Amino acid sequence: MRWRFAAVPAALAAVLAAPAGWVMSAGAAPGCTVLQVRNIGPGSVSALYRVVLPAADSTGLGMLEYRMNALGYSGSxxxxxxxxxxxxxxxxxxGAHVVALDPAGRAHDLGPxxxxxxxxxxxxxxxxxxxRWYVGDGGFLYAVDVDPTSATYLSVLSMTAIQPWHGPxxxxxxxxxxVDGELYGVSMTHHGLPAVxxxxxxxxxxSKLADAPGxxxxxxxxxxxxxxxxxYVTANQVGGxxxxxxxxxxxxxxxxxxxxxxxxxxCLRQTPPPSPPPPQPPTTTPSTQPPLSTTPAPTPTSKLPSQSSTAPTPSRIQPSTLPTSSRPSPAPPPEPGAYAPPTPEPGADHAGHDTKEKRRWALAMLLLLIGGSAAVRRLR
Known part of the structure; x- marks a missing residue:
């Protein structure tokens, strides 16, 4: 039936000699985060909540396996x-078991x-x-050791009667x-009014400090x-x-x-966020994009008339066989001792004349041979 709080704002400030864990941001109301158990019915298990104060924002964390009370927070x-x-x-x-809750709300049964x-x-x-965990039970105030390194861990160190127990x-x-290390709460008096x-x-x-008629x-x-x-208190029976x-x-x-x-x-201790990693020096990654061409784009031409669907599809030409020029390559020069083939005269027409010309030349050559042979005989 009690609360405590953990700081929520990030900026730390001194707050009335408050210990580490209490925080407030400049210009904002002090705040903290608590774990709260709510027991709805007389025999129900506890519902666990995380509550941010003073905004009073509650987040349900689920149902516990136990009905819990007498919560205390160890900041260390x-x-x-x-x-x-x-x-x-x-x-x-x-008897009642000690159950420890971590900030995430996970419960661990530590025994009686x-x-x-x-x-x-x-x-x-x-x-x-x-x-020291101070626990109120049946008109007595118990001091329980919660030092995990102590031989008396989870043992009662003292028991003091609360006075007056049956008083107002x-x-x-x-x-x-x-600040002063004393215990404070809100109680009903014999006048029917709550008091601090x-x-x-x-x-x-x-001892009563002041009535709280509100x-x-x-x-x-x-x-x-x-x-x-x-x-910061909760009115159990009427709510609020x-x-x-x-x-x-x-x-x-x-x-x-x-x-x-x-x-x-x-107030739950806030875990500081991890420090950001140091910035890495910028690395230059070679671009995989091809360099932009400075050649002006070709001027679009008029579209050719579409070919018939029955026209043969040309086979793809491999890049290695693509011609480099539209002009024919000149013929290689003849090797030494060889003769180049005759080059036809441009515009010459030989059709129908080759056979007659050959016959005339043969007859002329025969007459020259005969005449030459006769001349030789005469000289002899």
Whole structure:
């Protein structure tokens, strides 16, 4: 039935000597994030929520296997400790078990509290200061060791009676003030009015600080002291989330449904974001695009008339056989000792004359031979 808070804004500022984990941004209201359990019915298991304050934004994280209460947050461990009953309508035979919740809401059963004069069966209030978890159960204030390195881990170190237990106060929850280290909560008085109260950790004495007439009559759980030292509380039976100052002034933050009990713990430690990797030097990647051509584009010509669909398709010419010029290559020169073939005279027409010319030349040659032979005989 109590709350605590973890800082949400990123910029850190000193807040009334608040310990590390409380944060506020410049020009903005201080805030923190808490884990809250809501127990709707008398024997139901707990519904787990993450709540951002003071915006009162709630995010459901699911249902737990237990009915939990008396939550306290250990900032050094980053864990929320709570007392758990086995639900629904069941209890562990060895008393309430300690269940640790990580910031993601995963639950880990750590077993019962040890070395107690009596079993802790249904603790309602809880808060952690350092390695001491203060738990209110049955009119007694217990100090439980939550130092994992200690031989007395999860053992009761002291038990103090809360005074006056049957007096005007009915205390459902409390939280530790980060400045004076005392416990504070909201309780109903014999006048039927809620009041801000303080519980001395050493003596268990309860004293009223101020009436809070702006609160409706109800039991108040999920008590968390924020970075501004105000109490953020939930009205269990009538519903509603409120901010209560030490002077008793009240501000309603949000509507929440009525429930049989509730508790919360924070402010959850915020994990800083990882540092960005150093910038890499720019690398020049060779372009795979072909260089732009500076040749002007050809002037479009008129379209040729379309060919008939029956015309043969020309075969593709391989690039290696493409001609390099439209002019014919000159003939190679003749080799030494050879003769070039005769070149026909341009425009000569030999058709029909070759046979006659050959006969005339043969007859002329024969007459020359005969005449030459006769002349030789005469000379002899």
């Amino acid at each position: 461990q980053g864990l929320v400790y709570g007392m758990a009953e086995r639900g629904p309508f069941g209890r562990f035979p060895d 509290v040890r070395a107690a004069a009596r079993l802790l069966t249904a603790p309602k209030a809880g808060a952690i200061k350092g390695n 106060f009915a205390l459902d929850d409390f939280d530790v003030d980060p 109260v303080r519980i001395d950790r050493g003596s268990g004495r309860v 609160l409706p009559p109800s039991g108040y759980g999920s008590v968390v002291i924020g970075p501004d030292r105000a109490l 989330l409120y901010r209560v100052s030490r002077d008793g002034s009240v501000t309603r933050l949000a509507a929440v449904p009525p429930m049989s009990s509730s508790d919360a713990a924070g």
